[in-house]
Amino acid sequence: MSQLLVVRASGHAGDQQRRYPRWELSNSELQRQLENGVGGVILLGGTATELQQRCRTLRAWAADDDLLLCADVEEGVGQRFEGATWLVPPLALGRLHGHNPAAAIRFAERYGRCTADQARRCGLNWVLAPVCDVNSNPANPVINVRAWGQAPEAAGALAEAFQRGLQAGGVLGCAKHFPGHGDTAQDSHLELPVLAHARERLEQLELKPFRRLIAAGVESVMTAHLLIPALDAERPATLSSKVLTDLLRVSLDFQGLIVTDALVMEAITGLVGPGEAAVQAFEAGADLILMPADADEAINAVCAALASGRLPASRLEQSLQRRREALQRCRERQRQNRTASTAPSPPDAAETAAETAEEHQLALELVGATLEVQGATPVDAPAGGGVTLIRVDGVLACPFLRPEAPAISWPARRGFRPILCHELGISPWHDPPQADHPLALDRLGEGPVLLQLFLRGNPFRAGRDRDDPWPAAIRQLLALNRLAGLAVYGCPYRWESLRALLPSSIPAAYSPGQMAEAQQMLMGRLLGEEHMLELGGEFTD
Structure with a gap:
């Protein structure tokens, strides 16, 4: 019977590295279960290189070779x-x-x-x-x-x-x-x-x-x-x-x-x-x-x-x-x-690499083929400085927004100071809510606002992102002539609803992806810095 169970484990080697210890078994418990015949493991977390070693370890612990990973x-x-x-x-x-x-x-x-x-x-x-x-x-x-x-x-x-x-x-x-x-x-x-x-x-x-x-x-x-x-x-x-x-x-x-x-x-x-x-x-x-x-x-x-x-x-x-x-x-x-493979034996680097050049090229082609742009690009550089207001689903699992991420660093070079808002940090909203002007602009500072929304349907959030009044916020910024541009990453439904509010003079772009490659290609189009892209693929409007 144990063979028919699939238990959860971290892709990291150490117990202290587990991101979700409530669900991910400790190494001692995992080894015990596998030695007793548990037949499957679902993994999450770590690098691809760590995963290679982790899978070898789990197979060594397993009671037989028929392990589902x-x-x-x-x-x-x-x-x-x-x-x-x-x-x-x-x-x-x-x-x-x-x-x-x-x-x-x-x-x-x-x-x-x-x-x-x-x-x-x-x-x-x-x-x-x-x-x-x-x-x-x-x-x-x-x-x-x-x-x-x-x-x-x-x-x-x-x-x-x-x-x-x-x-x-x-x-x-x-x-x-x-x-x-x-x-x-x-x-x-x-x-x-x-x-x-x-x-x-x-x-x-x-x-x-x-x-x-x-x-x-x-x-x-x-x-x-x-x-x-x-x-x-x-x-x-x-x-x-x-x-x-x-x-x-x-x-x-x-x-x-x-x-x-x-x-x-x-x-x-x-x-x-x-x-x-x-x-x-x-x-x-x-x-x-x-x-x-x-x-x-x-x-x-x-x-x-x-x-x-x-x-x-x-x-x-x-x-x-x-x-x-x-x-x-x-x-x-x-x-x-x-x-059927023509690879030499022992396997060459392509057989052990986390990512080959061809696979990376596919990622770039997909970003380029699904990018959408509208309005009069590029975004104007703010003469006296501005703000890029970045909304993320949740800060705890946001590896695509490190300080050097293109969504942060590229606008910063143009004079847009980054402000990240999320449910555990800064809130850009008036409290209590104000329907016609929901943004508390005094928290953001002066200058034009480049709005970037990293939003997608995410498990465990129970649709809380739907409560953010972004349509009213965009109308507020437009009325004050402070909306420099809009970028939406992830949810196409949010993009469709917000793009309809924008006049043709406002630059806007959408990418289904949220990873660095998507940010870089989107920012290249929105900021007029395509010359900095060495990504391949084709842009589509």
Whole structure:
């Protein structure tokens, strides 16, 4: 039974380096679990180089060679592990698909191959992507830019292309979050969302990308912590046999691995304890139990359910067999890749590098292809100094805004003094709120304001960013003739709503990405410093 558990660990080597010790096992506990047969680890944090060594260590600790090592690298390995390639969010290609579907499909397949190659070189064999949710609700706080599209056709076509890239790179993929988390306004990390659609609507929209990925041979499907009364009025999808067995196994004929979403999420822990959650998920049809709140309790509870007959032994063997078959397919693809490779033996630097030149070039091409610019660029340099007001989602996980980041340093060279505002630091708003002029401009100082918004749908924030009155703030700055320009990074919905407020005289730009490459390319266009770019790719207006 232990083989069917996937526990959480830090990508860093030392216990003191863990970013989330509440969820990430200590080394002594992790080693104990692996030696006792736990069959999977999900990793987060550290550099790509650290991850390579970490995966070697975990394999050495494991009871056998059949260890599943995975990560949530939906935007490339660099999203989670510094030094590898961080790519623009999938929804960026969903927007590109609207006017250039062929280019978007080509990019999505290269995206998947880049992710697979780097994951494999770092020691991972399972990528927890693609997201197959259709982000039909712009207010979705948990999926948002993680989706490949806002309509089922684009989401399915791009997710399928990404999956082809994963398969070509020799790693397992995972379609998530079944049966579809795209039309929710609640975050299942914090509460249990309810999706009230009829079965007919689910067939027309939510299920289409999953059907497509199943037909394409995706190796695993991850559940969603959602209550869908049309399918099961009593249990969330993760714990429902009507969803996992009747719908996914029987109706959609999926024969691969079913993995739960993390059982530590509040949507589940608010309902049942760690042991009962694991039993109910397994009873419902799940094969792999991801991040139980207590691994020992989960193992003991499932073993007790098997001993009592509540769970038939045949279900355990079926899940173990699916796991063996998935790992065998993964090994076979990697053997085929090695056979087809012309690389010398022992492997050259490209086989161990965190990022190759070709992979970095893909990141730059994606930034260039998804950049949007409007208005009369460049931004005028302030004669007596000005302010660049930068809003970030959260300061605790903001590695893309170091002091030397282009969004800070490039405007500073032009005379814009940086001010970062976030929920744990400076607030730019009047308190109490003032509807017509929400910005407390006395806190910012004199001069024109270059507004930069790093906003995207982020789990655990429960949509709090939606409360920021940026439309009123822009109207306030326009009325005072103090808006020098606007830059939006991340959320396309925020960009669409704000760009409509700007006259053609105001420079504005949008990038789906938030990483340094996106900042540099956007700032180059907005500030008229394209000559400083040595990035490659093409700009598109």
